[in-house]
Amino acid sequence: MTPPVSEDRKDMPLIARLLSGVDKPRNVTRIFYVLIAFCVALGLADFLYHKHSYFEVEDYPLVYGIFGFVVYGAVIFIAKGLRLIVRRPEDYYEPLATDTEDERAAGSDADATGGRPNA
């Protein structure tokens, strides 16, 4: 099923129209490959200049890239583990918390529909 894209697009602001389709699976894959290309280029760049480092460990080529990749993954997996321990239903602290209150009370526009617009 395809939504009526062309009709929808006319109402979109210019920048949004230029960007539209960026979240289509085909384009997401393209962006992914562009990102890989950038990473490869940055990895190769390490061989082209003399690194000024503070610590010995910095001198290995690609060390920052590998470190960033591994740490990012580690952060996500540790956070997922943490979630198993600390996650509670949204109304856990009711009624002394704002978590389940209508967020529009914080000063939203009169037209705002709040959460779950498709529900």
Place this chain on the structure above:
Amino acid sequence: MPELGTPALVYAIAALIVPFIRHNTLRQVFLLAVPVFGLLVFWQLPYGTYGNINLMNMHVGLMRLDALSYVFGLIFSLAAFLSLLYAWHVRDTIQQVATLLYAGAGIGAVFAADLVTLFVFWEGTAIASVFLIWARRTEGAYATGMRYLIIQVGSGVILLAGIILYYRETGTIAFSQMELGSPATWAIFLAFGIKCAFPLLHNWLQDAYPAATITGTVTLSAFTTKLAVYALARGFPGTELLIYIGVTMTLFPVFFAAIENNLRRVLAYSLNNQLGFMVVGVGIGTPLALNGTVAHAFCHILYKALLFMSVGAVMYRTGTSKASELGGLYKSMPLTMIFCIVGAMSISAFPLFSGFISKSLILSASADTGYFFVWLALVVASVGVLEHSGIKIPYFTFFAHDAGHRVKEAPFHMLLAMGITAALCVGLGVFPSLLYGILPYEVEYTPYTTTHVVTQLQLLLFAGLAFAVLMRTGLYPAEFRSVNLDFDWVYRRMLPAIVGGIRHAVTSTWRFAARVTLHRVDRMMIGIYRAHGPQGPLARTWPTGSMVLWIAVLLGMTLVLTYI
């Protein structure tokens, strides 16, 4: 400008006038003029102490203008202006007055030359700012505001206790560098630590900021915590303990931010993490590190405000700030998206954005002084920042799955406020000398070296690649409507449960003891009644004959006993 002593006075007088301006546009223009006049009070003055008063042989200085307080005064004035511009549409007098008093107290506090003035403004920020939370006018906001107020005023009371002890110890109330050691300085340190959201003292931040109004959170994000950073930089530079506190602060919020659904709370965790970088800078205490702290506070106020503004604009239009309810908004709010991404790239320290030129000072300072593990932890934390603020905030708001919100772009004044802030973020990133020129110490530092740019881009883009891989493999944690327990569970659930338990135990014991005692007394009364009551054996009328018989028996026994 006439010499006013302190810019806080401008804000205080304006706060008194505001309620009497009935015309909306006039009132907004007046509000915007306040930070400008506040700035003019100290803008051109030569360094020195102004507003000197001798109070009961204590020297009070309302405005100490030096290289450190000047930068903070400048950025606080700028933050006040931008948050008031962002709040142009707000018609709530309480919020307007609270914003002015809060910003005024914040600026007053950074200029305080003595501890008593500092205390007065310190409490001022607490009391004025709580109204930005209560302005939501819901039961939950009232309770959250109360928790916030208790903790903030608590910080002030501990500060006052510390000041009194400090005065007894040293005979002066001047606010200058202190050494940790006596109860006085520990109390002052603790008071600063509460406001600076040290680990385990931090939960007021994540609790209160997402509960404030849309515009209130933008204002709140600028002042309280950065005032505490200023106070630490003034009072405790070079205190080694701060390095380890700061490192902890940069690391633990990263994990909580990654799984938090409320995007304004994600930003509050992120704020906590950024404060960690500044606290590490104060702890290292070298001129480069202190410059880093000041520069980072300056840049941080701008990009953090920008991020809160963009999430706030989304909340203004859609009515929610929860990641699970958002997505696909680039179609409706593309300008807000661009500003949000500028904020995200600034906080993640991409080259040419402000975070890059300020965070590097702190990282270089930690490497210069040989703290390898501190440096390593800060690099880890930098990847964490990219995760929760650099990717999560823009991605789940503007891309990800389309939640179906079809809304208008943010109002013009919000776009203007975000546009100016975004321009400042990029401007400082491209022209770092603008900021380096006003830092407290003379330091030669070049952020844009090949090594630095390439390594930083490697770190960030490979981390981004990890995100892409995790998304494509479905391993990235999905967003759910939920809350996550943090240390505040201790005082929101555990302590009330313990107190409730003790109350229950005392009540039960009392009831049990009362029941047992009453039972015994009843039994005794029944026994006495049985013996002495109208039908009791002791109350019976005995015939004279039986009495004589018993006396005879008694006498007979006595006789027998005598002769044995």
